[in-house]
Amino acid sequence: MRFGTSHPLSYRWDIVARIILAFIGGLVWISIFGALTSVLFDRTGVMSLVQAAHVMTLFSFLPWCGIAMWVFYEIELMKLASWLGVSSVLMYLVFAWMN
Numbered sequence: 219m220r221f222g223t224s225h226p227l228s229y230r231w232d233i234v235a236r237i238i239l240a241f242i243g244g245l246v247w248i249s250i251f252g253a254l255t256s257v258l259f260d261r262t263g264v265m266s267l268v269q270a271a272h273v274m275t276l277f278s279f280l281p282w283c284g285i286a287m288w289v290f291y292e293i294e295l296m297k298l299a300s301w302l303g304v305s306s307v308l309m310y311l312v313f314a315w316m317n
Contacts, residue, residue, distance in 0.1 A: 232295065235295060236289050236290055236295065239289050239295070239298070239299055239302070240285065240286040240289040240290070241286075243285070243289075243299065243302045243303075244282045244285040244286055244289070244302075245282070246302075246306055247281075247285060247302050247305065247306050247309075248278045248281055248282045248285070249278075250306050250309045250310050250313065251274075251278075251281070251309060252271070252274035252275065252278050253271075253274075253313055254309050254310075254312060254313045254316075255270070255274055256270035256271045256274050257270075257313060257316050257317065258316075259273075261316065285302070
């Protein structure tokens with residue numbers, strides 16, 4: 219594609235939606251996942267809650283990058299958004315039930 223060619227507006231909105239979903243949706247999913255696994259590590263005696271939260275904070279970058287790449291790989295954006303939303307709600311319910 220040559221420099222300066224215009225794209226349709228729907229294409230641009232699709233890219234903006236994917237960027238927002240990769241950033242915000244990935245951040246929400248990783249935050250809930252990190253909190254849940256930290257509590258699970260603490261409850262099972264693998265490590266203390268502070269250590270588990272620290273480890274999950276350090277390693278949260280890897281799945282967040284995976285989610286960001288998946289957002290731009292997936293053709294159907296609604297399928298991905300619903301997967302992120304439903305799995306986030308389910309993980310949050312388990313987290314709330316454990317506390």
